[in-house]
Amino acid sequence: MRAVSDGATGLKGDARRQSLLHVRGRSVAWVPPLLLLVAIVAVDYRTSSDFRILSWIVLVPGIAAAICGVWGTAAFAVLAPATYVAADVALPHEFEAGLPDLVLAGIGGVLATAACVVRVRSERRMVHMQDVAATIRRTVLRPLPPGWGGLEHAAVYLAADSEARVGGDFYDIQIGLYGTRVILGDVQGKGLGAVEAAAALLGTFRETGYHEPELATVAERLEERLQRHILMRVALGSEDGERFATAVLIGFPEEEPETVQAVVLGHDCPLVVGPDGVRSLPPGHGLPLGMAALDPAGGPLPVHRVPLRPGETLLMTTDGVTEARNSDGVFYPLTDDVTAAVAADPGIARPRRLVAFVRERTLRHCGGRLADDTTVFAVRRTKGAKGVGNGDGNGRLRA
Structure with missing residues (x-):
């Protein structure tokens, strides 16, 4: 970007x-x-x-x-x-x-x-x-304090429209009563319509991520919010009713300091990057937000629990990274590139270095010509943090 x-x-x-x-x-x-x-x-x-x-x-x-x-x-x-x-x-x-x-x-x-x-x-x-x-970008993608929610984090956002500087990609970290929750998403389409949908989803995430005890419930509330947003926009004649968004929801529960919860909604699965190598979170979580009606089962969303060892980083990207093409039309090989980089220098696994590496390599691969908004977001538990939330699990904030 x-x-x-x-x-x-x-x-x-x-x-x-x-x-x-x-x-x-x-x-x-x-x-x-x-x-x-x-x-x-x-x-x-x-x-x-x-x-x-x-x-x-x-x-x-x-x-x-x-x-x-x-x-x-x-x-x-x-x-x-x-x-x-x-x-x-x-x-x-x-x-x-x-x-x-x-x-x-x-x-x-x-x-x-x-x-x-x-x-x-x-x-x-x-x-x-x-x-x-x-100002819109700062409102949608609010600045995150260092160590927010007990997480070391880094992010970079590159808008495909360099003049607009804002698009449908969104991410956030929300501390809450049941641990810290992280989201990264990508609203289908571009322009102000995508920005409005991203703002609506972030507002819902910040509330439900704080209050709801189950990560699956947070995902359900996001689905409901997008459906209501689309309904209103269609009534105003501003939408065609086909808006959707892919998203990744990550939970860092207080009671499981070496485990993360994950719900992937039609998005590329995050990578777990550590000094020992790179692995992907399991796929097949759920449909994109706004498409729940296409699910014939209609049951609760599965929440995967994945071990996250000390020193391992969760790397999340939007499709601006994975769909970046070079002059020959070849997609950027994110997993292979990160795997080779970590093998050569395990320090690449730190969030700030990892985000900088993926950003540079993506832009180099596509020659600086981004076809879509691009976000790279990396988080990991801070050293020595047993829990990353701000509650006691009983609906009360800790002092």
Whole structure:
């Protein structure tokens, strides 16, 4: 997956500071148009009357409009005609270009300044939209404190749309009365509809993950929430009723410090990565969220209990990783790549290093061209932690 200020009143802002060229924190955006102005005058002075380029001064405000602020462009809009007059007057009478080219330079300066105003305003709107997208992302994917819920964790999210910076992938860690719960999911589709569904599912997970004693019940509540969300969106005419989401639910029960509970809902099974190797959690847990009606049995979801030894990390990814293709159309071999890396360096199993490794290798495999939103999420129990929740199992919070 991954500098603006001068301008008329109301046009100053972050967009302008981001677009200026800087050297040691100082803007040098004025240098290129100034050099062009000097070069035009110098060349015109040293050439004969058969090669007159003084009228090219009209280009100077145009260059300034592309990289300078409004006041900078306005300054060049004045400086260019003034330089034209001074240079033209200095020439012998028979070589003077005259009034028409001066008028052209003046009009060019006015148009360049107007174009700069439009550009700066557009930049400010773009930065505002990026801020909105970043706020939405922080709301959906809230920052997680180090060691939250007794877990060492690391995550990276890469949006396929680099401008939007937000999509349908989601993850979270929720401490609760019956241990810590972890979720990673991927809402089908893209755009704001996928973001809304992800936000709805995360809100439900944060409540049920805290209160419910059974991980299967958390999964059932997520299914109900997505169905209700889809029903509302269809009633509003904003959905076609076919939205679904894949997800992984992991529970770290207080009473089983070396065991994790897992429910995989149509998602790629997490990998258990440790110094001794890599293994996958058992598949076949349940259908994706939003598709429970397709289950003929309709029984309770199976919850797998998997041993997790000290030093082992759970690696969860969305299909942006496993479906990343190279130029030959070959999918990224996640399991094989991680297995080889751990064999060469067992320290790769630490969450932060593991996430960084998978991110780098995925981007290298696809040449940086992500076809889908991509999330890499890794968690493991902190050293010496017997339990990772925040309750006593009887519905009471511990102090």
